[in-house]
Each structure stands twice: as structure tokens, then as C-alpha cells.
Amino acid sequence: MNFRLLNKASYDAAYSKSIAQSDDFWAEIAAYYHWETNWNSVQQCNMKTAHFSWFEGGKTNICFNAVDRHLKERSNEIAYIFEPNNPEEATTIISYQKLHDEVCRYANLLKLFNVKKGDRVCIYLPMIPELVYAVLACARIGAVHSVVFAGFSSQSLAARIQDCEAKLIITADGSFRGAKSVNLKAIADEAIQTCPSIVKSLIVRRTGEKIELGSKDIDVHDVLPKLSTNCEITWMDAEDPLFILYTSGSTGKPKGMLHTTGGYMVYTGYTFKNVFAYETGDIYWCTADIGWITGHSYIVYGPLLNGATSVLFEGTPTFPDAGRFWNVIDKHKVTQFYTAPTAIRSLAKESLEFVTKYRMDSLKVIGSVGEPINEEAWQWYNEHIGKKKCPIVDTWWQTETGGILISPLPNITELIPTYATKPLPGIQPVLLDEHKNEIEAQSGTGNLCIKRAWPSIARTIYGDHQRYIDTYFSAYPGYYFTGDGALRDENGNYRITGRVDDVIIVSGHNLGTAPIEDAINEHPLVAESAIVGFPHDIKGNALYGFVTLKNENPNEVELKKEINQYIADAIGPIAKLDKIQFTSGLPKTRSGKIMRRILRKIAEGDFSNFGDISTLLNPEIVEEIKNGKQ
Numbered sequence: 001m002n003f004r005l006l007n008k009a010s011y012d013a014a015y016s017k018s019i020a021q022s023d024d025f026w027a028e029i030a031a032y033y034h035w036e037t038n039w040n041s042v043q044q045c046n047m048k049t050a051h052f053s054w055f056e057g058g059k060t061n062i063c064f065n066a067v068d069r070h071l072k073e074r075s076n077e078i079a080y081i082f083e084p085n086n087p088e089e090a091t092t093i094i095s096y097q098k099l100h101d102e103v104c105r106y107a108n109l110l111k112l113f114n115v116k117k118g119d120r121v122c123i124y125l126p127m128i129p130e131l132v133y134a135v136l137a138c139a140r141i142g143a144v145h146s147v148v149f150a151g152f153s154s155q156s157l158a159a160r161i162q163d164c165e166a167k168l169i170i171t172a173d174g175s176f177r178g179a180k181s182v183n184l185k186a187i188a189d190e191a192i193q194t195c196p197s198i199v200k201s202l203i204v205r206r207t208g209e210k211i212e213l214g215s216k217d218i219d220v221h222d223v224l225p226k227l228s229t230n231c232e233i234t235w236m237d238a239e240d241p242l243f244i245l246y247t248s249g250s251t252g253k254p255k256g257m258l259h260t261t262g263g264y265m266v267y268t269g270y271t272f273k274n275v276f277a278y279e280t281g282d283i284y285w286c287t288a289d290i291g292w293i294t295g296h297s298y299i300v301y302g303p304l305l306n307g308a309t310s311v312l313f314e315g316t317p318t319f320p321d322a323g324r325f326w327n328v329i330d331k332h333k334v335t336q337f338y339t340a341p342t343a344i345r346s347l348a349k350e351s352l353e354f355v356t357k358y359r360m361d362s363l364k365v366i367g368s369v370g371e372p373i374n375e376e377a378w379q380w381y382n383e384h385i386g387k388k389k390c391p392i393v394d395t396w397w398q399t400e401t402g403g404i405l406i407s408p409l410p411n412i413t414e415l416i417p418t419y420a421t422k423p424l425p426g427i428q429p430v431l432l433d434e435h436k437n438e439i440e441a442q443s444g445t446g447n448l449c450i451k452r453a454w455p456s457i458a459r460t461i462y463g464d465h466q467r468y469i470d471t472y473f474s475a476y477p478g479y480y481f482t483g484d485g486a487l488r489d490e491n492g493n494y495r496i497t498g499r500v501d502d503v504i505i506v507s508g509h510n511l512g513t514a515p516i517e518d519a520i521n522e523h524p525l526v527a528e529s530a531i532v533g534f535p536h537d538i539k540g541n542a543l544y545g546f547v548t549l550k551n552e553n554p555n556e557v558e559l560k561k562e563i564n565q566y567i568a569d570a571i572g573p574i575a576k577l578d579k580i581q582f583t584s585g586l587p588k589t590r591s592g593k594i595m596r597r598i599l600r601k602i603a604e605g606d607f608s609n610f611g612d613i614s615t616l617l618n619p620e621i622v623e624e625i626k627n628g629k630q
């Protein structure tokens with residue numbers, strides 16, 4: 001597809017057109033895809049009611065555009081190179097034809113169990129090709145996929161299934177993670193016990209360990225070989241739901257972000273091509289998990305919509321050693337590499353020998369996503385991985401935005417370390433001050449909002465549109481509020497400074513403080529708790545918990561372990577606390593609100609200026625907490 005922007009002039013022209021003649025701009029891009037029926041209107045968007053409609057009246061299918069559309073000319077081209085966890089296991093090559101055949105088999109499997117258009121299907125799988133097949137199979141028949149990251153606990157999985165009332169779950173016997181394996185089926189089985197909506201559990205074999213098949217369980221390998229490798233496409237309205245993906249929020253209940261078909265397709269295809277400057281013959285690798293939005297948009301849909309070849313990686317950055325990423329780059333001659341700052345920081349800590357063993361001369365573009373990349377990590381990435389010849393695309397976006405909104409374009413945008421730089425065509429970022437006014441000056445800092453809708457903006461929080469409005473469209477009426485703070489320089493480059501709400505990004509994982517506090521408060525000895533983030537060398541942020549107890553004299557060492565176990569059970573190991581401090585109280589306002597600002601400063605070790613604490617109900621507690629800092 002030749003909507004690739006080739007130079008600064010074409011970016012400038014595209015950007016201007018995307019603002020001045022937005023409908024024409026997006027209509028031209030959408031025309032690169034197959035539409036079974038054309039749309040009537042390009043966009044109808046309302047930031048006040050949070051109603052967004054793109055390509056209304058159009059009928060299409062994203063699986064058709066991602067897979068079938070390429071078969072005529074490129075059926076033998078490679079869609080995925082599957083690189084298993086264990087480097088001694090052979091890689092698997094998946095052509096577009098093979099992808100089509102397997103996706104159809106999975107779609108027929110879903111149909112066999114009576115999955116219909118609009119039904120929700122939960123997918124809880126490791127990073128194996130079957131995960132891609134399952135996702136695309138849903139899209140093919142119009143079922144709504146809800147992929148749950150396979151590192152989530154059974155309670156988290158259950159909450160997500162219950163929220164969307166999934167009819168079916170697709171899971172595996174187990175998953176390989178470095179030298180370990182995890183029994184996914186046991187976790188899924190436990191979750192399903194509290195999920196009456198689930199009628200069948202489809203089990204993919206990966207680890208091959210012995211499993212017991214219960215009354216709802218189907219071993220997919222008993223059925224798949226009998227199913228056809230063809231399956232008719234279900235044509236979808238542009239605004240029909242495509243998937244739900246949960247992200248954490250400021251209450252214990254995760255938010256099911258709902259994305260729809262047409263706009264998401266148009267935007268992810270366009271941004272993949274341009275941000276990664278993907279050209280035929282390139283080998284692209286994104287190390288994220290498909291359980292997160294990065295994997296949905298830039299492992300599955302974006303690359304496939306462009307007929308790209310991607311590496312699909314099951315493993316971890318440090319197995320069998322800290323050179324694995326660099327080894328895989330050489331092994332498959334990767335041209336575009338996309339990873340997270342936390343991975344870069346942890347690998348930069350290892351001996352350079354793990355890096356210098358490899359040439360990595362195939363690389364053309366390297367990318368970063370998930371959290372702000374600090375200067376040191378940026379420089380290391382540039383020098384040792386990109387060899388100072390690969391542009392770094394620092395891509396800023398969110399589960400809610402569906403695709404990348406702010407990012408450099410390789411060899412077009414001037415790079416500035418730690419800056420996500422410029423908005424992509426169609427995106428109008430603004431900074432708002434504390435009076436909710438737009439900062440008009442060229443440079444400044446403020447809360448990052450987006451002024452107009454773009455095709456892949458989430459359409460709602462599944463089952464709770466009011467919460468969608470409250471979370472994103474009410475703090476700054478007329479704008480989409482991102483939850484991030486940002487700085488803009490005199491040339492219009494954006495640098496994301498971090499969250500300004502109660503979300504903490506730990507190792508690139510978006511964690512809400514409320515669900516973690518809820519988990520801790522379940523412990524019978526705990527009275528109350530407050531979680532804040534503090535800077536961490538590798539994880540970016542780590543979690544610090546302030547906990548008050550009902551009982552005065554517990555065994556603190558044991559209790560800390562138990563608290564972390566409660567968190568691991570409720571959410572997953574990623575949300576465990578690095579530090580726990582027991583205190584006799586938490587600083588509170590007269591209205592009973594915990595003053596997190598103070599706790600944040602204490603956790604950071606910054607005792608310099610707590611501001612006015614006289615409004616606190618219990619100002620004396622600040623001294624106690626300071627003295628007890630871990």
C-alpha cells in the first residue's frame with residue numbers, strides 16, 4: 001500500500017490535509033482496503049457525548065483485509081516467523097496461505113461451538129501462532145475477541161470473563177517462560193468456576209503435559225484436523241465491535257476498552273507502514289505480548305494489513321541468556337525492532353559482550369513503547385543496538401487510542417532523545433493548564449489532551465459508557481484527556497513526562513493503584529493501604545505500599561510475603577510491591593481522602609517540601625512515616 005510518507009514535505013502536506021480536510025484525507029487512506037459496501041460518511045464524532053463513528057454504512061472485514069486480500073499475489077510470502085522460547089526448537093514459517101488455512105480452521109471450530117457474530121470469546125494463550133489464529137478467527141466471523149495476557153492470575157481472568165460474559169475461552173495446557181513452564185489450564189479452570197457464561201473451554205496443546213479434560217473442555221487437536229481450511233467471511237459494519245481489551249482504572253474494576261472494525265483497521269494499517277517505514281522484504285519484530293494493545297495493533301493487525309513479515313517471539317529477553325534479542329535479530333535478519341524501555345534498561349545492565357557478539361547490521365529502524373524512555377537508555381539503544389544509524393521511533397499511545405498518536409517518522413522527523421516528537425497525521429495534541437485552558441504558547445507543559453477524534457479511538461468502556469465519559473471526556477470538556485503530562489518545545493515536539501493520575505507504569509505495565517489496594521485490603525490483618533510509585537533503575541517505576549494494620553504485633557516479614565501473595569493472586573506477579581511500610585495511619589484530608597502526593601515524596605526519598613500539610617486531619621503522621629521509610 002503506497003500511503004507511505006517519504007519525506008518531510010509529504011508529512012507536512014499529509015498533516016495539513018488531515019486537519020483542514022479530514023474527511024478527504026481519511027477517505028483516501030481507507031480506499032486502500034477492501035470494502036464490500038462503501039461508507040456513507042467518513043466521520044461523525046462528538047467529544048462531549050463520546051460518540052464516534054467512522055466510515056458509517058461501510059461493510060468490511062479486517063481478517064479479509066489482513067489475510068485473504070494478499071493471497072492472490074502473495075500467498076507464499078511469509079506472514080510470521082515463529083521463534084520459540086527454546087532456541088533449540090526449530091522456528092516455524094507461516095506463509096499467508098498457511099495463515100489463511102489455520103485461521104479458517106479456527107473460525108470453523110468457533111462455529112462448531114455455536115459462536116455467532118457479536119459473541120465474546122476470551123483468549124488466554126501464550127505467544128504461539130495459535131493465538132494469532134484465534135484472534136483472526138474471531139474477526140473473520142464477527143465474534144468479539146477479548147485477549148487476556150497469560151501472566152494474569154485466575155481472579156483477574158475471571159473478572160474479565162465475567163465483565164464481557166464470554167461464551168467460550170481458548171486456552172492452552174501451559175506456556176513456556178524461559179526455563180520455566182506455567183500451567184495455564186489450571187489457572188483457566190479455576191477462573192471458569194466463577195464464570196457461568198462459559199460453555200466451552202478449548203485447549204491448545206503447547207507444553208504437552210498431561211491434562212485432565214473436564215466436561216466443558218475440548219482438546220482442539222481432536223477436532224481441528226477434521227475442519228475445512230475455508231470459511232466464509234462475515235461482512236461487518238464499520239462500527240461493529242472488533243475486540244475488547246481490558247486496561248486498569250482508578251477503581252478495582254478493569255475497563256474493557258471496546259474497539260470497532262473500520263476505523264481501527266484504517267488507522268493501524270496506516271501508522272504501521274509509516275512509523276516503521278515498512279517496505280516489502282523487511283522483517284519486522286515487535287517483542288510485546290499480544291495480550292497488550294501493542295501486540296493487537298502492531299503484531300497482529302498493523303503488519304498483516306500491510307502484508308508484512310514479522311517475527312513472532314514466544315520467549316523472554318534473558319533466556320537462555322541476555323543476548324537472546326540480539327541473537328534473534330541476526331538469526332532472522334530483522335530490519336525493524338520494537339521493544340519497551342524496561343527491556344532496554346535491563347539488558348543494558350548486562351555485560352556488553354552479550355551485544356557485541358552480534359552484528360545486527362540488518363536493522364534499519366528501532367522503536368520504543370510503553371513508558372517514557374530515559375536519556376541513558378535512549379543513548380545506549382542508539383549506540384549499541386542502532387549503531388547510531390537507525391532512527392529510534394519513540395511511539396506514544398495507549399490501549400484507548402488503538403494506534404500510535406505521537407512518534408517520529410524514520411528519516412523524516414528530527415530526533416530528540418526522550419521526545420516522542422510530532423503528532424501523526426490526523427492527531428491534534430494540546431496541552432491544558434490547571435484552568436482547563438489550552439496553552440497557546442509554542443512551548444510549555446501541561447496535561448496532554450487530544451482535540452479531535454481519530455479513526456481508532458476506543459468507542460466505549462464495554463457496558464459502561466458513563467464511565468468512559470467520566471474517565472476521558474469530563475476533566476476537560478470537549479477534549480480526550482490522556483492521563484499523561486507532557487512538555488512541548490519551541491518547535492512543537494512533545495515529550496511525555498508521565499502519568500498525572502493514579503495509574504503507575506511498572507516495567508511498561510499499566511497498573512492502577514486501586515485494584516492493588518483492594519487486593520491488599522482483603523488480608524484479614526490489613527486495615528487500610530495506599531500504593532504509590534517510586535523511580536526504579538530497570539522497571540522505570542516500582543511500587544511502594546503504605547499499610548496500616550488491625551493487629552499491632554504481626555510477624556512483619558511473613559506478613560509482607562503474604563501481602564504480595566494476595567496481590568499475585570488477585571492481579572498477577574507484575575503488581576507485587578517492592579517495598580512495604582507498616583504505619584499507624586495514612587495522611588488524610590478532612591474529607592478522608594488519602595494525600596498520595598505526600599506518600600509519593602516519601603517513597604521517592606524527597607523530604608524537602610511537603611507543601612501545606614496543615615489541612616491534613618492527622619499531620620503528625622507524616623513525621624512517623626518519614627522516620628519509618630524503607
Ligand code: WT7
Pocket residue numbers: 247292293294368369370371372373394395396397398399400420482483484496498499505508509510
Ligand atoms: C500509557 C498507556 C501504548 C501501548 C503500550 C502501553 C505510557 C506509552 C509511551 C511513550 C511515554 C508512554 C503513557 C500512556 N506510554 N508509550 N512512548 N512515552 N509514555 O499502553 O498500557 O494503555 O499504557 O503508557 O503513560 O498513557 P497502556
